[in-house]
Amino acid sequence: MFEPFLCLLLGLVAALCAYRAMISKHLLPSALYLACVSAMTSILLYMLGASEVAMIELSVGAGLVTVLLVYALSVVGEDTYDPTSIIPKPLAFLLVTVIALIAGGMAYSSATQPSISGDVLLAEVLWKNRALDVWVQVALIFSGVMGVLGLLSEQVQTRQTQKSAHRNTAEGLAVYAEQEARV
Amino acid sequence: MTLTILNAVLFSVVLLLAVGFYGLLITRNLIKIVVVLQTLVKAAIMALVLAGNTSGNPGLGQSAAATVLVADTVVAVVALALAVQVRRRAGTLDIARISTLRG
Numbered sequence: 307m308f309e310p311f312l313c314l315l316l317g318l319v320a321a322l323c324a325y326r327a328m329i330s331k332h333l334l335p336s337a338l339y340l341a342c343v344s345a346m347t348s349i350l351l352y353m354l355g356a357s358e359v360a361m362i363e364l365s366v367g368a369g370l371v372t373v374l375l376v377y378a379l380s381v382v383g384e385d386t387y388d389p390t391s392i393i394p395k396p397l398a399f400l401l402v403t404v405i406a407l408i409a410g411g412m413a414y415s416s417a418t419q420p421s422i423s424g425d426v427l428l429a430e431v432l433w434k435n436r437a438l439d440v441w442v443q444v445a446l447i448f449s450g451v452m453g454v455l456g457l458l459s460e461q462v463q464t465r466q467t468q469k470s471a472h473r474n475t476a477e478g479l480a481v482y483a484e485q486e487a488r489v
Numbered sequence: 490m491t492l493t494i495l496n497a498v499l500f501s502v503v504l505l506l507a508v509g510f511y512g513l514l515i516t517r518n519l520i521k522i523v524v525v526l527q528t529l530v531k532a533a534i535m536a537l538v539l540a541g542n543t544s545g546n547p548g549l550g551q552s553a554a555a556t557v558l559v560a561d562t563v564v565a566v567v568a569l570a571l572a573v574q575v576r577r578r579a580g581t582l583d584i585a586r587i588s589t590l591r592g
Contacts, residue, residue: 333518340528343528344527355542363558374569392517402510436549454570
């Protein structure tokens with residue numbers, strides 16, 4: 307009796323945090339709000355009976371991804387200005403409202419059916435019926451390791467790199483012209 | 490219309506999807522796009538588990554959700570690495586300015 311209202315409240319808090327993450331001018335609060343969304347999502351998943359997925363979501367979504375985001379922000383620096391949107395915001399809001407109403411109306415009929423709790427466990431499905439998924443996950447994790455190496459790689463400072471890095475800023479052009487004059 | 494857990498979760502999924510799509514439409518910062526994509530994938534994960542519960546295959550829905558979760562994390566890692574490299578080479582994270590670069 308109390309649980310549906312708790313689910314509704316958690317969903318509203320998650321959507322509010324997602325909105326705050328989106329409109330925040332700085333990127334660090336966005337990363338922290340995303341961690342909050344992940345925590346709310348994991349509680350909702352637990353209430354749906356998916357305890358294993360909730361645990362993975364909490365550890366990976368709220369932990370690993372947040373750490374990676376904060377590390378990327380520390381590497382990128384204080385380029386935190388989020389420019390204005392290309393599409394007018396009222397038009398975007400109208401489009402999204404229409405899409406949400408259509409999607410919600412289509413999914414409502416299936417969600418009103420009574421919940422059927424099967425006896426098949428996640429591990430049994432994952433290791434016996436969906437073994438290919440496990441191999442795909444191994445390949446994906448390997449790709450993720452390669453991505454982390456790309457994230458952690460040091461910048462090789464060549465003249466060409468410096469030229470392309472500073473090409474768009476007046477200050478960068480001045481620095482590059484000074485370097486060329488020295489040569 | 491009675492409020493059940495499934496209805497409440499469905500409402501949360503639609504709300505998160507709407508916020509995520511709105512964010513995709515108005516955001517131009519590369520790292521913030523990664524954040525918005527994470528929000529969208531969280532909604533998709535909840536929808537998968539919800540669909541598994543309503544169709545009588547909770548194990549199947551949860552295994553698909555776990556696979557999507559792993560893929561989503563790898564996408565976030567690779568996208569962040571790309572964003573860092575773009576910031577180093579182009580000097581900006583604004584996708585409108587990156588798309589107008591020449592050479």
